[in-house]
Amino acid sequence: MMDFDEREGRILDAALALTTRYGFDKTPVSEIAEEAGISKGAIYLHFDSKTALFEALLKREINNYAEDWIQRVQADPNGGSMGSVYKHILAAVNANPFMQAVFKQDRRVLGKFLKDAHQLFDLRQAIGLRAAFVEKMQAAGAIRTDVDPYTTAYLMSMFVYGITAMDDVVPDDAVPPFDDLLMAMGDMMDSYLSACGQTDTEGGKQVIADVMDVYKQSQADEQP
Amino acid sequence: MMDFDEREGRILDAALALTTRYGFDKTPVSEIAEEAGISKGAIYLHFDSKTALFEALLKREINNYAEDWIQRVQADPNGGSMGSVYKHILAAVNANPFMQAVFKQDRRVLGKFLKDAHQLFDLRQAIGLRAAFVEKMQAAGAIRTDVDPYTTAYLMSMFVYGITAMDDVVPDDAVPPFDDLLMAMGDMMDSYLSACGQTDTEGGKQVIADVMDVYKQSQADEQP
């Protein structure tokens, strides 16, 4: 007998592929089933509705994305600075078309889902989390303390939005290599937030590790 | 007899007000005429078509906007840095809803005009101009020379885009006071681009003044 959870994963995989390609509105449940290699009825053994399925997908992808950038940060030997964290966040977004659609509220991909359950992914919350992170970094002496955490967090969110949404508006050949943007953004963040050399890099690493632990813990707690 | 040019200005004023409010597609020429206090036929004594009228409006507003931020820079006692220029650019955009619509390619306002004559305002060109400006600032020793001018210019454009387009996506009460964002962005720019204190502020002022002169000259030449 096949593992139930594993199959649920396959359903979400199918939904991810089809939704990012054709959009929520134009992907029938039947096609998700076909792509996942099961029947339509089986889908409803896992999810109450198409909307519920999509909510699960959204949740999973947010987690995948979070885990991705956390991994990138941890793999980075000099990953103690705000700029490096930020760089890895951008890289993680760039690697995930679905999350790009979420961040820029792409109507083509999110479709009717935006109108129905648009409370599910509230940017307000994301900004709030980032503001808390900035505050912790300040408390640890990892970044300068004379900037407003919320404004800083808002700007960080705005950069993520700008960098992903901008190419809807600018011709492809006018966009610089993504890695260049990434580096520049990271350096910018660091030069802005560091108090000109006298910052505690180790403290920063500690805060980052702590925040990640808290996050992972909250994820683990949610399972039962 | 009333001044012909003055009336043309009134027509553009009317078009500006109605277009930013209802959008290009949904503002009939007849209403522009009414708002300007003249007849529809009179409009066609000034412009060949509705599109031509809009092109003239766009041109005028771009110039007004440019003059606005130039004035702000010149009025600023410590306006020699890249960050301060940038701050004033943002302030000028923020004060001009029409230009906001242009920069974020707002389909509600620009409507069908985007499809027809979308070559008229090419972001590519704006980025190119900014890149040239960055290069000049580097040559003058006003900012560090180890950043790529085009990438930097792209980021600057991206910030303008992000800061204006972001509020389509974020609840109003989650947006920090605009002045705070402005200050933070300016400081960020400065800390990123200055080589930690050893920059030539006077040189920067000179470059800025030169570039503005060139621009104003190019505007003056275009009249005949």
Add this chain to the structure above:
DNA sequence: ATTTGACTGTATAAACGGATTTGGTCATAT
């Protein structure tokens, strides 16, 4: 000379109804 606004062909929108698609169910099959 200027300016006007009624006029016209075209483009856009609204109304409509029939065909098709699709979310969700459940009797049947495995």
Add this chain to the structure above:
DNA sequence: ATATGACCAAATCCGTTTATACAGTCAAAT
């Protein structure tokens, strides 16, 4: 037990028709 796919009602699409709005013109008025 678990999974399936035919089935149903509701929503969506799509071609057609009708109505409306509009850009641009021009004979008449000022």
